[in-house]
Amino acid sequence: MHRIVEKRKLIERTWQMRVEAPLVARKCMAGQFLMLRIHEEGERIPLTIADWDREAGTIDIYFQEIGATTEHLATLEEGDAILDVVGPLGNPSHVEKLDGTFVMVGGGFGIAAGYPVARAFKEAGNRVIAVLGAKTRGLLICEDMLKAVCDEVLVATNDGSYGVQGLVSDVLEGLLDRGEDIRQVFPVGPPIMMKVISQMTLPLKIKTVVSLNSVMVDGTGMCGSCRVTVAGKTRFVCSEGIDFNGHEVDWDEMMSRQKMYGRQEQEALAHYHACHGGSR
Numbered sequence: 001m002h003r004i005v006e007k008r009k010l011i012e013r014t015w016q017m018r019v020e021a022p023l024v025a026r027k028c029m030a031g032q033f034l035m036l037r038i039h040e041e042g043e044r045i046p047l048t049i050a051d052w053d054r055e056a057g058t059i060d061i062y063f064q065e066i067g068a069t070t071e072h073l074a075t076l077e078e079g080d081a082i083l084d085v086v087g088p089l090g091n092p093s094h095v096e097k098l099d100g101t102f103v104m105v106g107g108g109f110g111i112a113a114g115y116p117v118a119r120a121f122k123e124a125g126n127r128v129i130a131v132l133g134a135k136t137r138g139l140l141i142c143e144d145m146l147k148a149v150c151d152e153v154l155v156a157t158n159d160g161s162y163g164v165q166g167l168v169s170d171v172l173e174g175l176l177d178r179g180e181d182i183r184q185v186f187p188v189g190p191p192i193m194m195k196v197i198s199q200m201t202l203p204l205k206i207k208t209v210v211s212l213n214s215v216m217v218d219g220t221g222m223c224g225s226c227r228v229t230v231a232g233k234t235r236f237v238c239s240e241g242i243d244f245n246g247h248e249v250d251w252d253e254m255m256s257r258q259k260m261y262g263r264q265e266q267e268a269l270a271h272y273h274a275c276h277g278g279s280r
């Protein structure tokens, strides 16, 4: 059992939890994830390990309530326990000293997922810029913690309530226009955003590593549900990624596979609401 030692609401339906998981905390590195299961009958879900404290034996997760399991997770309070936390899973992000700037582009929960990678590139001696996207200012998360580890943090909001009005791709274009010597881009968030950024950087030959969030069932390379096509070859995101060359990912296939369990997810959510008194 893994005790929740801290729970914090970031914005509507988005939470940070600090969870006791000493074995995971001891070994995890930037770019890795865990699979958690709340109770015996629960499904396993993958979440990024956004931060960790090796001495305290805790890890931090940031999650959005979007279905039955994440809604259930959000009902747990400090002192409650999660049955299984398995990890660290996936390969750590490849971190190196670049000859120019590293740009992490984050959207939604991807902002928290990109944080440890941005921090690792900073620790490796790089100039690091974070570009964060949100629909509106009230939906932006993790800005302050990224400011603490980046040389610059730039924000795009769809409604212009904060930062640049527009999309993260507009901010990236602005960085290129001002002559920023970008050597690697790391988009993490909604697949459509990662696809657009990868298409932008392809003709410019800027290395673009994406952190893929394909649907996972076991998280250990056994079931095949997370498969994607990269450079024409079938790859399993959980065991061979989660980072891949964004220029080589078959994005349309990946996005259509994300919807493959839509009916089952709807049923699971309806069942959860029926058992727990309707939508929260």
Ligand SMILES: Cc1cc2nc3c(=O)[nH]c(=O)nc-3n(C[C@H](O)[C@H](O)[C@H](O)COP(=O)(O)OP(=O)(O)OC[C@H]3O[C@@H](n4cnc5c(N)ncnc54)[C@H](O)[C@@H]3O)c2cc1C
Binding pocket: 033, 045, 046, 047, 048, 049, 061, 062, 063, 064, 065, 066, 067, 068, 069, 070, 071, 109, 112, 113, 212, 213, 214, 215, 216, 217, 242, 258, 259, 265, 266, 268, 269
């Ligand atoms: C490596 C990895 C890291 C992730 N890290 C985070 C994170 O740090 N924070 C966070 O909020 N979410 C993260 N996700 C997504 C998270 O796993 C899903 O939101 C979760 O599984 C949804 O479960 P549910 O039962 O609440 O919703 P469901 O009803 O199962 O799904 C609702 C919606 O989420 C999508 N979805 C379902 N399962 C997955 C899945 N396994 N992966 C991706 N999308 C899915 C579906 O397309 C569906 O539209 C990550 C996914 C992966 C693969």
Ligand code: FES
Binding pocket: 215, 216, 217, 218, 219, 220, 221, 222, 223, 224, 225, 226, 227, 236, 237, 238, 239
């Ligand atoms: S989640 Fe089963 S093979 Fe990757």
